[in-house]
Amino acid sequence: MTTRSTTSKRGLTILDVAQAAGVSKSTVSLVLQGSPLIREETAQRVQEAAWRLGYVYNRQAADLRRRSSNTIGVVINDLANPFFTELLISVERKLVDAGYVVLMAHTHEDVDRQRKVLLSMREQNTAGLVICPAQGTPLTLPRDLQGWGIPSVIMIRPLGEGSYDFVGAQNSVGLQTATQHLIAQGHKRIGFLGGLSGTVYKERLAGYSKALKKAKIPLDEKLIISTKPNREGGREALTRLLQSKEKPTAAVCYNDITALGALTALGDHHLRAGSDFALIGFDNILDTAQSNPPLSTIDIHPAMLGEKAAGMLLKRIETPTIERQIFFSEPDLLLRQSC
Amino acid sequence: MTTRSTTSKRGLTILDVAQAAGVSKSTVSLVLQGSPLIREETAQRVQEAAWRLGYVYNRQAADLRRRSSNTIGVVINDLANPFFTELLISVERKLVDAGYVVLMAHTHEDVDRQRKVLLSMREQNTAGLVICPAQGTPLTLPRDLQGWGIPSVIMIRPLGEGSYDFVGAQNSVGLQTATQHLIAQGHKRIGFLGGLSGTVYKERLAGYSKALKKAKIPLDEKLIISTKPNREGGREALTRLLQSKEKPTAAVCYNDITALGALTALGDHHLRAGSDFALIGFDNILDTAQSNPPLSTIDIHPAMLGEKAAGMLLKRIETPTIERQIFFSEPDLLLRQSC
DNA sequence: CTGAAAGCGCTTACAG
DNA sequence: CTGAAAGCGCTTACAG
Numbered sequence: 001m002t003t004r005s006t007t008s009k010r011g012l013t014i015l016d017v018a019q020a021a022g023v024s025k026s027t028v029s030l031v032l033q034g035s036p037l038i039r040e041e042t043a044q045r046v047q048e049a050a051w052r053l054g055y056v057y058n059r060q061a062a063d064l065r066r067r068s069s070n071t072i073g074v075v076i077n078d079l080a081n082p083f084f085t086e087l088l089i090s091v092e093r094k095l096v097d098a099g100y101v102v103l104m105a106h107t108h109e110d111v112d113r114q115r116k117v118l119l120s121m122r123e124q125n126t127a128g129l130v131i132c133p134a135q136g137t138p139l140t141l142p143r144d145l146q147g148w149g150i151p152s153v154i155m156i157r158p159l160g161e162g163s164y165d166f167v168g169a170q171n172s173v174g175l176q177t178a179t180q181h182l183i184a185q186g187h188k189r190i191g192f193l194g195g196l197s198g199t200v201y202k203e204r205l206a207g208y209s210k211a212l213k214k215a216k217i218p219l220d221e222k223l224i225i226s227t228k229p230n231r232e233g234g235r236e237a238l239t240r241l242l243q244s245k246e247k248p249t250a251a252v253c254y255n256d257i258t259a260l261g262a263l264t265a266l267g268d269h270h271l272r273a274g275s276d277f278a279l280i281g282f283d284n285i286l287d288t289a290q291s292n293p294p295l296s297t298i299d300i301h302p303a304m305l306g307e308k309a310a311g312m313l314l315k316r317i318e319t320p321t322i323e324r325q326i327f328f329s330e331p332d333l334l335l336r337q338s339c
Numbered sequence: 340m341t342t343r344s345t346t347s348k349r350g351l352t353i354l355d356v357a358q359a360a361g362v363s364k365s366t367v368s369l370v371l372q373g374s375p376l377i378r379e380e381t382a383q384r385v386q387e388a389a390w391r392l393g394y395v396y397n398r399q400a401a402d403l404r405r406r407s408s409n410t411i412g413v414v415i416n417d418l419a420n421p422f423f424t425e426l427l428i429s430v431e432r433k434l435v436d437a438g439y440v441v442l443m444a445h446t447h448e449d450v451d452r453q454r455k456v457l458l459s460m461r462e463q464n465t466a467g468l469v470i471c472p473a474q475g476t477p478l479t480l481p482r483d484l485q486g487w488g489i490p491s492v493i494m495i496r497p498l499g500e501g502s503y504d505f506v507g508a509q510n511s512v513g514l515q516t517a518t519q520h521l522i523a524q525g526h527k528r529i530g531f532l533g534g535l536s537g538t539v540y541k542e543r544l545a546g547y548s549k550a551l552k553k554a555k556i557p558l559d560e561k562l563i564i565s566t567k568p569n570r571e572g573g574r575e576a577l578t579r580l581l582q583s584k585e586k587p588t589a590a591v592c593y594n595d596i597t598a599l600g601a602l603t604a605l606g607d608h609h610l611r612a613g614s615d616f617a618l619i620g621f622d623n624i625l626d627t628a629q630s631n632p633p634l635s636t637i638d639i640h641p642a643m644l645g646e647k648a649a650g651m652l653l654k655r656i657e658t659p660t661i662e663r664q665i666f667f668s669e670p671d672l673l674l675r676q677s678c
Numbered sequence: 679c680t681g682a683a684a685g686c687g688c689t690t691a692c693a694g
Numbered sequence: 695c696t697g698a699a700a701g702c703g704c705t706t707a708c709a710g
Binding site (some may be wrong): 353354364365368369371396397398399400401402403404405486583 | 686687688689690
């Protein structure tokens with residue numbers, strides 16, 4: 001974190017370096033790019049001069065000239081949910097390690113905001129895009145992005161039938177596994193907490209239904225409580241369920257933060273997950289390992305999903321013509337203390 | 340999210356637009372910048388042509404020419420802590436609303452990674468920087484950034500005595516308030532959970548000591564458990580304390596996630612915060628409103644801090660010569676159920 | 679291995 | 695109000 005000259009001049013160009021090193025502009029450019037065309041000795045002299053002068057490479061200019069870009073846009077729907085933060089973290093890490101710098105935008109599930117940031121990233125000429133679409137994103141998005149010529153991968157929420165790179169989870173399988181586990185433990189009245197709409201919601205709900213059907217347990221609509229998929233929603237959902245006549249003895253959840261909220265509701269009623277009620281979450285966010293009590297959940301490996309998405313994008317940038325890439329992470333039942 | 344031409348050509352320039360609209364290049368440029376020099380009627384014709392062609396403004400080129408930039412770098416130390424995520428969210432929102440696009444980097448408390456991303460952002464020629472320094476960041480950082488000529492604001496963790504814009508919290512006051520509240524409730528043995536080192540740690544610990552001293556309660560080193568400031572750390576810290584001979588009846592925490600971990604430890608021992616033990620966190624992250632039980636905490640208004648930091652940076656960019664800006668958020672005791 | 683020259687897509691005085 | 699010209703800081707053939 002030290003520069004030779006404390007007040008390094010913006011405005012120093014390769015021409016200045018060239019002069020100082022006694023070579024031509026092009027030679028400096030080649031050296032800066034690590035070209036093997038330049039003699040080692042010369043390269044050293046140039047590097048040294050650049051350092052001494054406090055020269056700063058101007059990537060804007062280079063990118064303009066080469067018609068390239070080393071930025072990648074990452075747009076995320078909801079960072080209040082640690083699941084998406086974990087995704088962001090692993091995407092960012094992989095992209096930075098690959099030499100990119102990431103343009104990040106948070107949409108707050110706001111489609112209009114999303115539209116704006118995408119437009120803005122387009123003007124920035126990003127080399128690629130990884131996006132967790134906001135709820136209600138038009139299904140034309142993947143096609144639009146392709147029209148723009150920007151390599152993209154969509155995460156978590158599928159966007160219709162088009163041919164676009166995608167990374168997600170086996171939602172139905174995951175929730176089926178969770179529900180079956182509770183059934184195997186002897187539970188008959190099992191709630192489904194949280195979530196409002198969207199493909200992911202439908203898939204997860206389908207997994208729940210399927211497990212019940214297989215066990216010949218009739219599906220009771222009153223056990224499905226639809227709320228926003230966050231802590232408040234989970235708390236509210238379970239509270240409602242606990243006040244109903246035929247209380248359930250267990251519940252699966254749309255996602256982990258909903259389950260975390262449900263834990264709070266249990267506490268409100270002086271109940272404890274594990275001994276008094278069985279609860280299973282979905283995602284396996286880091287927080288669940290240290291919740292009160294630690295939450296059993298369906299692990300869809302958030303960090304791995306992010307890395308996968310970044311990897312796909314890098315491949316797509318490298319070879320734009322490769323065929324469609326899709327990945328669904330396999331859910332693993334992770335037993336802790338809440339069931 | 341629709342473009343007129345589905346496969347919009349990168350490679351369309353203002354020259355193409357000029358031709359299509361029957362005006363000169365400069366006129367198009369002026370229109371694109373919303374200059375009042377151009378007749379409304381002409382402007383419309385140009386806009387229409389740009390839209391029809393699927394023209395995309397090339398900000399790289401514009402920025403190069405004007406020697407400007409519309410990106411701002413945001414570098415964050417630890418997104419696994421929701422406090423910093425909330426900071427990031429509000430910083431990002433304010434910057435995007437001001438017309439910038441944000442280059443985001445996560446350092447994982449890794450000083451070396453931080454050095455690299457800062458170098459990279461410098462090459463990108465960012466208009467400014469807001470940074471939550473990684474633990475162990477050299478105190479020369481603010482001076483280096485000034486040397487680079489990049490307007491910057493430092494968040495949360497002060498970096499020595501230099502003259503740099505800063506946004507943080509009144510750490511000592513906050514922890515003193517929390518501790519005093521517990522004392523007022525009759526607690527005599529009060530633990531201090533989590534945290535390892537750093538200025539912030541020292542300040543918070545000082546607030547705790549001060550409150551004890553004021554109440555003439557001797558400080559017992561055995562009640563100060565130093566661990567990583569995260570959930571595991573908090574759980575471990577309180578577990579250790581609960582196994583000691585003279586158990587405390589209450590504890591304050593380095594931060595909220597530590598407190599959340601402590602809640603888990605309490606659960607492990609079939610204890611409940613509020614009735615069996617009094618616990619107060621620090622930060623007021625969103626999660627604490629729905630923890631089990633909801634956590635009393637010191638509210639330092641995370642979202643407001645982020646907005647403040649972004650606001651400072653915008654001002655600094657606008658007027659580089661204004662004098663030093665500093666802000667410390669006033670901590671408010673927020674009583675919920677954990678004490 | 680090195681140098682002179684053109685050009686990436688814009689903006690900005692400067693004339694008209 | 696509009697057009698011709700120079701230039702932002704690089705890269706990339708192309709000669710030598």
